[in-house]
Amino acid sequence: MTGTVFDIKEFAIYDGPGVRQKVFFKGCPLHCSWCHNPEGLCPAPELWVSTASCMNCGGCQSVCPSGKWDDAHIRAADCTGCGKCIDICPAGIRRICGQRYRPEELADRLLKRSGYYAELGGGVTFSGGEPLLQASFLMALTVLLPGIHKAIETSGYAGSDTFAGVLAHMDYVIMDIKCISDALHRSYTGVSNRRILRNYRLLRESGKPHTVRIPLIGGVSHTVENLTATAELLAGDPTLDWVELLPYQPAAGAKYRQVGREYGQTFDVGKNPAESVEIFEKYRLRCRVL
Amino acid sequence: MTERIRKMRKFYIEDRAHRAFRRPPLDWEKLLDLPVFMEQSDLEKVTRVFEIMLERELPVIFPEERLPLLRTVVNFPYFIFGQTVRGRKIHENGMLSNICVDYSRLLSCGLDQKLTEIEARLTELARNPGENAGQIEELSAMRRHLAAILGLCERYRRHALEKGNRAVSDVLSRLPGKPPETFQEALCMLRILHYAMWASGAYHNTLGRLDQLLYPYYQKDIAGNRLTKEEALELLEEFFLCCNKDSDLYIGVQQGDNGQSVVLGGRDRNGVSQYNELSELCLQASLELRVIDPKINLRVDSNTPTAVYELGTALTRTGLGFPQYLNDDVNIRALTDWGYALEDACNYSAAACWELIIPGKGMEIPNVGGLSFAGAAQRAIRNHLEECADFESLLTFTKAEIQTEADALCADTAGITILPAPLHSLMMSGCLESGRDVTQGCVYNNYGLHGAGLSTAADMLAGVERFVYQEGRVTKAGLLDALDRNFSGCDRLFHLLRYDGPKMGRDDRANEIGASLLEMFADSLEGKRNDRNGIFRAGTGSAMFYIEFSKNLPATADGRHAGEPIPANYSPGLFARCDGPVSVVTSFARPGLSRVANGGPLTLELHDSMFRNPEAISKTALLVKSFVRLGGHQLQLNAVNRDQMIDAQKHPENHRNLIVRVWGWSGYFIELDKEYQDHIIARCEYTSADA
Known part of the structure; x- marks a missing residue:
């Protein structure tokens, strides 16, 4: 069994208690219009090009087995991610995004510095993409990390059994509740939120400490109606640690070209996120803007 | 920040309005009969130039100012000394630089008492003038330096009186002849000495362990109910602003490379922490003012409480590139291994950038x-x-x-x-x-x-x-x-x-x-x-x-x-x-x-996303703490935003206040040569792992 990971970041400070290592799982069942991690969308490894420092030397094209290059001279239109163009590039801006690991390989890598993070009150956070999409790999991995504080950052989109199974391995959960209206949720993320809301109830009943995150997207989630409805849903949640509001990042589209995608829609940065905090505070929920 | 400091900051830092009081450059060739002057001894030249530098100053006093002195003479005649040392083996430009004096040697007694000591020594030496010629010349030069400072301060006193600034005229009726008694006087005395050191042509004039030097005055004033913590902070902030008034006249490789470093905290020979309320007030002053001088160094060790790193990290967040951390566990050991007495090793300070030097005792060239x-x-x-x-x-x-x-x-x-x-x-x-x-x-x-x-x-x-x-x-x-x-x-x-x-x-x-x-x-x-x-x-x-x-x-x-x-x-x-x-x-x-x-130091460039909220600052502080506990010797962190620097290259006018750390000092980004700018942009930047 292998899992596909597109990044392992050090010193994560916003994703669970203490200071943490953060593993980004590749592949996501949602396709949120505002997603700022497009390299997490596709489950398979793919070619990543940091376009900004391209010197236009043409070396990549000269070794590419495909004849169909896009207009921007970045990759073949039918790029298979063969990687032949990587080690010819003088600017070093090409790599395969997404590395396959066996659970024990990834565990070894995480264990190397787990003591450092434990001393800083932290552990490991599994993020993505959507880690639940690789649930069996994730569970096999967590078994190999005994005594390490484990957190998951998830959209909550999975079958209930899968969700409950992974939940049992976690010490802390960070879960998005992007939008209460199912119609809007479908239209901007591509999937219904019914599974998510059901899994939120499971999470709430589990008694695991958790944080709920809401991306603030103008006209979608950043509305008084949506935030009020979310606050009503969360009110009284006994193990809810924080409600965290994530302001829309105007630069969210920056990475799309680097994995050969188009960024569809831009959103209004909208109103002052600080005002939204008050909505949650009215429901006696601890809330902050990240 | 009080209203008074806010106004001063605007005046000196943003508007640079004080520069209007500067005089046209002195015509040194006219002032000195150069061919004859060049025949004089080094000591005579240094002393005469210093006297002229101070004589030619026109006192400028601003209404709400408490710590006076402004450079109105803009040009020190480095060319004279360049000619003087021609053909000799020198370090940099041949003038003294980059040491840390022990200011308490003059703060403790005042200049009058020091002059008396010099007189007494001269009287002794005069018994055998031939044999003691060298010493007599040196002591006479010392005497003339002190007299020049007293002369300038007396003119400043009279001018302050005319301008109705009694706070300054009162202090100058005692200082610098008499030793300072209060915290404000101690800062004023330090200002006078530091100003004079710069006017002497010596450069990279470090400030040393400021919190230790001033603490006895602070403690006495607080105990005597003559001073509140808030007033002390305000005075410190005024002193920090003073370090920025004339700094564009100080020499260095680039603008900002002027060696005005301060060292805070540390421990004594018994391992007892010397981090005190003043150390904290200095950090706070730097945090509030956001100016490039003085450059703050913080001495820490494996016992330093996390709260100290948190305050330091809050300062890092401002993007000034301070504080720089010096690890006593490694540095004191290094100094004693190199043969420094333990007591001196524990009293170490930093030179212009980060070199370890001993205040009052080290005539070292740590960057030879x-x-x-x-x-x-x-x-x-x-x-x-x-x-x-x-x-x-x-x-x-x-x-x-x-x-x-x-x-x-x-x-x-x-x-x-x-x-x-x-x-x-x-x-x-x-x-x-x-x-x-x-x-x-x-x-x-x-x-x-x-x-x-x-x-x-x-x-x-x-x-x-x-x-x-x-x-x-x-x-x-x-x-x-x-x-x-x-x-x-x-x-x-x-x-x-x-x-x-x-x-x-x-x-x-x-x-x-x-x-x-x-x-x-x-x-x-x-x-x-x-x-x-x-x-x-x-x-x-x-x-x-x-x-x-x-x-x-x-x-x-x-x-x-x-x-x-x-x-x-x-x-x-x-x-x-x-x-x-x-x-x-x-x-x-x-x-x-x-x-x-x-x-x-190890230099780490941290993206400004590492400092979003107090919890993030506390966590980032732990990164520093871990470096110290793992045995790192020196660490310097920068809060940077590469996009902002790139934009500043294109539109410097929009980024006049962008401050960056260059090597051992901080400067205004837009004032740096492009190769230095590019280098900072090329350094690896670490984000908060948002992916």
Whole structure:
């Protein structure tokens, strides 16, 4: 069994208690219009090009087995991610995004510095993409990390059994509740939120400490109606640690070209996120803007 | 920040309105009969120029000011001293620089008392004038320096009185003749002395352990209910602003490189922490003011409470590039191993950038030269790779190259002379008693050598070891040919070495090689003596050498083109794609750093997303703490935003206040030459892991 990971970041400070290592799982069942991690969308490894420092030397094209290059001279239109163009590039801006690991390989890598993070009150956070999409790999991995504080950052989109199974391995959960209206949720993320809301109830009943995150997207989630409805849903949640509001990042589209995608829609940065905090505070929920 | 300080900050820093009071440059050729003047002794020249500098000052007093003195004379006649030292072996421009005086030597007694002591000594010496001519000349020069300061301050007092600024005229009716009694007076006295030191032509005038110097005055005022903490903060802030009034007139490699460093915290010889309320107020003052001077250093050790790092990190967040952390666990050990008395070692301060120096006792040149690790490794590879059957032999040649370079650097220091500095001498141990200028030597006379391009060298050697000796993917001839051709037509090899090779800060083997290179450097200086009977100390700093050395460095085996930059200080290479700040911190905080502790910090560029909220600041503070606990010697963090710097290159007018750390000092980004700007942009930046 292998899992596909597109990044392992050090010193994560916003994703669970203490200071943490953060593993980004590749592949996501949602396709949120505002997603700022497009390299997490596709489950398979793919070619990543940091376009900004391209010197236009043409070396990549000269070794590419495909004849169909896009207009921007970045990759073949039918790029298979063969990687032949990587080690010819003088600017070093090409790599395969997404590395396959066996659970024990990834565990070894995480264990190397787990003591450092434990001393800083932290552990490991599994993020993505959507880690639940690789649930069996994730569970096999967590078994190999005994005594390490484990957190998951998830959209909550999975079958209930899968969700409950992974939940049992976690010490802390960070879960998005992007939008209460199912119609809007479908239209901007591509999937219904019914599974998510059901899994939120499971999470709430589990008694695991958790944080709920809401991306603030103008006209979608950043509305008084949506935030009020979310606050009503969360009110009284006994193990809810924080409600965290994530302001829309105007630069969210920056990475799309680097994995050969188009960024569809831009959103209004909208109103002052600080005002939204008050909505949650009215429901006696601890809330902050990240 | 009080309204008074806010107004002063606007006046001096934003509007620079005080510069309107500056006078047209003095015509020194007219003022002095140069051909005759040039015949005078060094001491006479230094003293006469100092007298004129102060005589020519026109007092300027602003209404709400408490700590006076403004430079209106803009041009110190460095050209005179340039001519004076022509043909002599000198360090930098030949004037005294980069030491830390012991201000308490004048604060404790005042100038009148000091003049009395000088008179008494002169009377004694006059009994045997022929034999004591040198001492008499020195002491007379000291006397004239003090008299010039008293003269200027008296004119300032009268002017303050005319202007109705009683706060200043009252203080100057006692100072600087009488010793300061209160916290405000102590700051005023310090301002006067520091101002005078700059006017003497000596430069990189450090401020030393400010919190320790001022604490007795602060404590006494607080105990006597004469001062509140808030008032103390306000006065400190005014003092900090004073350090920025004239700083554009101070000399340095670039604007901002002026050596006005302050050291806070530390511990005494019994291991008791000396971090006090004033240390905290200084951090707070810097945090509120956001100005580039003074540059804050914080002495910490493995017992430093997290709260101290949190306050330090809040200051880092402002983007000033302070504080710089100095780890007492490593540095005190280093100094005692080098032969410093424990008491002095515990009293260490920082020179202009980060070199360890002893206040009042060290006449050291901690930046006497710089060794290029990158150059040594490059020569070893270029000249000896073919004959090396194994990697160990290549390391041996590298060691020999380091030794050769170190020998040459040390030999080159023989006969350095420094122009006398009687005012500074009055604040250095033994100078008054012996009648000997500090520039002739003091208690400690050691020299320090920087070591630049360490990670470049380690990355080259680690790459050669892996690709040539272990994997055999690259042939010796192929590598040497590629280096000769500056990698032209060798795209794959270039890519392999530059991006896929082992790198310091990421790979254990490169870290080990880096550590051996440091050992080689320390070994190469072992047992050497300079001509002042001092030792040579090895360091991990680069100063401006990271720019200088890289220019003449041919293509290197870490995949670097000829002329491309090497990293500043003790930092990963510019092409090393390190996994993150934890890999870097754990790679660079290594045992054995006390042998190379002359100065030179690990520099980490942290994206401003690492500081979003108080919890994030607390966590980022733990990164610093971990470096100290793991045995790192010096650490300097920057909150940066690369996009902002790139925009500042395009639209400097929108970024007038953007401050960045360059090597051992901070400056305004838009005032730097482009090569320095580009280097900062090229450094690896660590984000908060938002992906």
